[in-house]
Amino acid sequence: MSEATPRVRINPLGNAIPPNPTRRNWVPYALLLPGLLWLVIFFVLPMITLGSQSLQEGSVEEGFVFTGNIGIYADAFSQYWPHMVRSLVYASLATVLALLLGYPLAYFIAQKSGRWKNIVLVLVIAPFFTSFLIRTLAWKTILSDNFFITQWAQKLGITDLLQAVGLTSTDSLLFSPFAVVMGLTYNFLPFMILPLYASLERLDPRLLEAAGDLYATPWQAFRRVTWPLSLPGVVAGTLLTFIPASGDFINARLLGNTQTSMIGSVIDTLFLRVLDYPLAAALSFILLVVIVTLVSLYVRKAGTEELL
Secondary structure: OOOOOOOOEEOOOOOEEOOOHHHHHHHHHHHHHHHHHHHHHHHHHHHHHHHHHHOEEEEOOOEEEEOOOOHHHHHHHHHHHHHHHHHHHHHHHHHHHHHHHHHHHHHHHHHHOHHHHHHHHHHHHHHHHOOHHHHHHHHHHHOOOOOHHHHHHHHOOHHHHHHHOOOOOOOOOOOOHHHHHHHHHHHHHHHHHHHHHHHHHOOOHHHHHHHHHOOOOHHHHHHHHHHHHOHHHHHHHHHHHHHHHHOOOHHHHHHOOHHHOOHHHHHHHHHHHHOOHHHHHHHHHHHHHHHHHHHHHHHHHHOOHHHO
């Protein structure tokens, strides 16, 4: 009898007592209970509170009263839809750029780094040991006009190309959409690399050898074998990058200008400076609905619902 076989109980008459299935049915729910409580306390209840706050009217001095003012959502979207679109565009650019940078690095770590794998992984996550704010402030030095990167970009005509595509308005790289996208890409790049590494690390090299034996070119082997098998990591990495990037406000505030303000900056200002809590809460809910809708469509399009 194997260890997985349930122990048979015998009654006083010598007959086997069938196992009671109801005793085991509660075990999965008990295991899920801590996670469910965490989600309820720190996600569901705050979202309910935020939704209630968005339907209130009043002021900080006089207090806010729940009135069910659902029209505030239309007002919020009509006033700040450019910031919403800008946030989604910047987050999308940062996600694509992080994928282009992170995929080769993740593949190298998983398949080619050998005994240096752990060291390279530590280097990938090392930025997390530094404050998010300090990492973003460092880009003000990197992209400043006095630093060699901007000077070389000007000499090579890169700044002219960036102006042509609308990522900068002058020869400077700092305080521009380009700087905001670079900051988002750098800060969230590890969120892209780690899921990609997890998928590529499980890739069986024998599959690539088999593709080569079947006269597949390196590009065909990548397109038919490596890329499909790494899709779970691609989907997870893009979601982990896009979702926080679309709501970020630090990069836009420190690296951008008044024309690069993102929706996160607007929500932060409404909550902490203007003190218009209903409008800020409504914008938060709109951002949440937009992100959930886009993520659902993306996951369904990728065909990886069962992998997440």
